[in-house]
Amino acid sequence: MKINPAQHELLNPVETLLAQAKKANIDAFEIEAKLENGFEVTARMDDVENVEHHRGKAMTITVYKNQCTASAATSDLSSKALTETLQKAITMARYAEPDPFAGLADKNLLAYDYRDLQLSHPWSLKPEQAIALALRCDQVARQTDQRISQTEEAVVTTNHHYYVYANSNDFLGHFATSVHGMSISVVAESNGFMERDYYACYSRKADELDSPEKIAETAAHRAVRRLNARKISTRRCPVIFENRVAKSLIQHFISAISGRMLYRQQSFLQDSLGKTVFPTFVNIYQRPHLLSGYGSLPFDSEGVLTKDLDYVIDGRVSHYVLGSYSSRKLGMTTTGNASGVYNLFISHSNQNLQQLCAQMKTGLLVTELLGQGVNLLTGNYSRGAAGFWIEDGVPQFPVHEITIAGNLRDMFANIVAIGNDIETRSNTLTGSMVIGEMVIAGE
Numbered sequence: 018m019k020i021n022p023a024q025h026e027l028l029n030p031v032e033t034l035l036a037q038a039k040k041a042n043i044d045a046f047e048i049e050a051k052l053e054n055g056f057e058v059t060a061r062m063d064d065v066e067n068v069e070h071h072r073g074k075a076m077t078i079t080v081y082k083n084q085c086t087a088s089a090a091t092s093d094l095s096s097k098a099l100t101e102t103l104q105k106a107i108t109m110a111r112y113a114e115p116d117p118f119a120g121l122a123d124k125n126l127l128a129y130d131y132r133d134l135q136l137s138h139p140w141s142l143k144p145e146q147a148i149a150l151a152l153r154c155d156q157v158a159r160q161t162d163q164r165i166s167q168t169e170e171a172v173v174t175t176n177h178h179y180y181v182y183a184n185s186n187d188f189l190g191h192f193a194t195s196v197h198g199m200s201i202s203v204v205a206e207s208n209g210f211m212e213r214d215y216y217a218c219y220s221r222k223a224d225e226l227d228s229p230e231k232i233a234e235t236a237a238h239r240a241v242r243r244l245n246a247r248k249i250s251t252r253r254c255p256v257i258f259e260n261r262v263a264k265s266l267i268q269h270f271i272s273a274i275s276g277r278m279l280y281r282q283q284s285f286l287q288d289s290l291g292k293t294v295f296p297t298f299v300n301i302y303q304r305p306h307l308l309s310g311y312g313s314l315p316f317d318s319e320g321v322l323t324k325d326l327d328y329v330i331d332g333r334v335s336h337y338v339l340g341s342y343s344s345r346k347l348g349m350t351t352t353g354n355a356s357g358v359y360n361l362f363i364s365h366s367n368q369n370l371q372q373l374c375a376q377m378k379t380g381l382l383v384t385e386l387l388g389q390g391v392n393l394l395t396g397n398y399s400r401g402a403a404g405f406w407i408e409d410g411v412p413q414f415p416v417h418e419i420t421i422a423g424n425l426r427d428m429f430a431n432i433v434a435i436g437n438d439i440e441t442r443s444n445t446l447t448g449s450m451v452i453g454e455m456v457i458a459g460e
Contacts, residue, residue, distance in 0.1 A: 030094035047184035055176035060151035084115040128316035137193035140223035157233035166206035205240035214239035246415035255380035263450040276343020285396035301329040305359030312360040312444030375410035396425040
């Protein structure tokens with residue numbers, strides 16, 4: 018893998034700390050180092066509000082001695098500072114409680130041979146160019162519809178990261194990543210009522226971003242269509258979660274099958290391995306090695322090689338989401354997910370959102386969720402929502418000031434269909450999702 022001069026800012030100090038740690042009186046150690054560089058521009062109402070450059074570097078060493086663990090971090094990467102950081106970690110480990118489940122990942126699982134996933138695509142964007150893009154986005158949003166009374170912020174951002182992980186099992190891995198983005202939030206106003214909405218686009222490659230015109234127009238249309246929203250009466254009915262909010266349902270599932278929640282017995286999906294949770298047409302799987310993928314990683318934060326993995330096959334839970342510590346607590350083997358999940362796909366039908374609405378005939382289309390009313394211990398789900406009431410298969414009017422409620426176990430089991438309207442520039446790739454029935458609390 019080609020190394021540029023900036024990356025030596027981390028590799029050289031990591032190698033220095035490696036040499037120091039190998040001479041120390043400890044059982045094992047691991048080192049994480051990160052370098053970040055980028056900037057963000059914010060514009061609002063034809064004015065530049067903020068230009069912020071950020072650059073940071075940090076290194077953390079974790080030491081293991083007699084089943085005791087301690088970590089220390091520093092942003093000063095001089096040899097003297099690294100020595101002091103190592104000694105701090107060693108000293109703290111003497112006072113830590115022993116934990117037989119702590120330690121490095123199994124050496125046989127480490128990514129000694131990993132692919133270059135082409136995750137870094139620098140954007141030769143200058144601040145003045147970013148300002149022009151943000152101002153253009155801001156201007157187009159207000160020109161799209163006379164009911165757009167103001168823009169809250171148009172943001173253009175570019176970030177580059179470099180990551181190094183090493184440990185005492187002679188593992189040293191590193192990779193660079195980039196994330197670029199453009200977004201805008203707008204406010205629409207009519208008859209004294211105001212509604213807000215947004216559109217955001219992120220990608221590892223700048224040339225895959227939507228144009229500022231498309232971003233602005235999409236945000237404006239979303240805000241305008243929410244004007245003159247109504248309340249509806251309390252009822253039970255089918256609910257469609259639009260793709261941008263459907264992601265949260267899948268994320269709740271992933272959290273519920275994560276090792277940390279399971280070994281603490283805080284999940285409603287405790288002991289769910291091999292059991293049916295979704296309808297048989299649902300499959301959920303990760304593909305971490307997609308070239309330039311938004312969620313791709315060659316290895317996790319413990320150096321374990323990432324791999325293709327199925328979490329749900331034909332509706333049944335087939336794997337948990339595990340790192341080394343949680344897998345030991347559960348008497349299992351790490352799945353290489355110490356950093357989370359990577360490029361998570363959900364199977365779908367060949368129906369777009371319009372077709373899903375037509376199939377539902379009557380019900381609620383949810384486009385925004387509010388609040389944090391999700392209990393992963395019980396699965397109880399209750400969140401504020403806004404969206405559109407559907408009759409005869411088409412949206413009739415916007416809806417607000419409602420609460421949707423149910424239980425995640427029932428919601429997952431009652432998924433009727435999943436659309437093909439997938440936002441591919443995301444780590445959770447799902448289309449809109451139809452739930453057979455939920456409680457809508459309104460007037």
